[in-house]
Amino acid sequence: MTAAPAIRLTGVGKQYAADGPVVLDGIDLSVAPGEFACLLGASGCGKSTLLSLIAGLEQPSTGTIEVDGRAAVMFQEASLLPWLSARRNVELALRFGDAGLARPARRARALELLDLVHLADAADKRPHELSGGMRQRVALARALAQDRSVLLMDEPFAALDAITRDLLHEELERVWRETGRTIVFVTHNVREAARLGQRVLLMSSRPGRIVNEWRIADDGPRRIESPTVSELSVEITEHLRREIRRNAA
Ligand SMILES: Nc1ncnc2c1ncn2[C@@H]1O[C@H](COP(=O)(O)OP(=O)(O)OP(=O)(O)O)[C@@H](O)[C@H]1O
Ligand SMILES: [Mg+2]
Known part of the structure; x- marks a missing residue:
């Protein structure tokens, strides 16, 4: 090493x-x-x-x-905010992350991350509209959004x-x-x-x-x-x- x-x-x-x-x-x-x-x-x-x-x-x-x-930490439960879409949940992590992106850039980056976990098509769905596996993928995208x-x-x-x-x-x-x-x-x-x-x-x-x-x-x-x-x-x-x-x- x-x-x-x-x-x-x-x-x-x-x-x-x-x-x-x-x-x-x-x-x-x-x-x-x-x-x-x-x-x-x-x-x-x-x-x-x-x-x-x-x-x-x-x-x-x-x-x-x-x-x-x-x-960055990811837990057993996705603990997404229920009133926000998948994309907005990821955007929120970007907003509080270290990168300091402006809103349009956050939006684009959130879509990139959702695409990385193969969820681009579900970006506008809210957590209750997603399956458990999809919710965990959003949680993974959110963890990656922290850019650690x-x-x-x-x-x-x-x-x-x-x-x-x-x-x-x-x-x-x-x-x-x-x-x-x-x-x-x-x-x-x-x-x-x-x-x-x-x-x-x-x-x-x-x-x-x-x-x-x-x-x-x-x-x-x-x-x-x-x-x-x-x-x-x-x-x-x-x-x-x-x-x-x-x-x-
Ligand atoms: N905040 C806490 N205060 C007091 N004791 C705690 C706390 N968190 C965990 N413990 C105790 O520490 C021990 C280890 O718990 P921990 O949650 O780290 O285990 P684990 O390996 O993650 O278990 P599991 O596979 O069930 O999730 C347990 O005896 C638990 O009761
Ligand atoms: Mg444990």
Whole structure:
């Protein structure tokens, strides 16, 4: 790794309350610029906490966090403003973004971003007129509108059916290749992590630590049902089960 990392965590720990549990402990992690890292772990292990720390929404109890600029965040729920069209939702992010574009430029840029997620035709529809998958695509366009080099995604496709999710994996991967963003993608779906990531980071629970890591050769897009993804998923699931069992004991 020659360039400075886009994200660097050193000895990061998190305890929400002094008498509460240690949620995260001793997390050391570097993510290179343009890297796609998936963070995988059981429910409650601290994935969202780690993402909030990287986003600066929460402060670590110990350790340091360095991020290349501020990060954009995308959550499981699209949380679009219901009274605004898809385009206006994206425009709003541009308005509060760093770019400082004038209104006509914001409008043009919003359409470009909606086109990037294949939603140009639905630009004038309001959220309730869109499917769940379409709403998440608007949310992705909105996250990209913030024009940050680091994009943090917290189970953004968890509520979608498998076929829609599959489609959005393809779109996200294409957008990632086209825009060169650094992505940290949180999921508890092993296949999703193995499908998307160049790296898969496995977290333990109580306390949350990074206990394993897989690097996946990037030979271009891979399908979720491909042998590569299946074999890796079997191996990762084995480790994840061990973590869950260890924690239950
Ligand atoms: N704001 C908060 N205040 C106090 N405790 C919190 C807060 N947010 C999370 N926690 C606790 O921290 C632990 C980790 O929660 P977190 O949401 O980070 O897990 P997660 O891995 O994202 O889980 P899931 O997969 O279910 O989304 C949990 O025990 C949770 O109760
Ligand atoms: Mg979470």
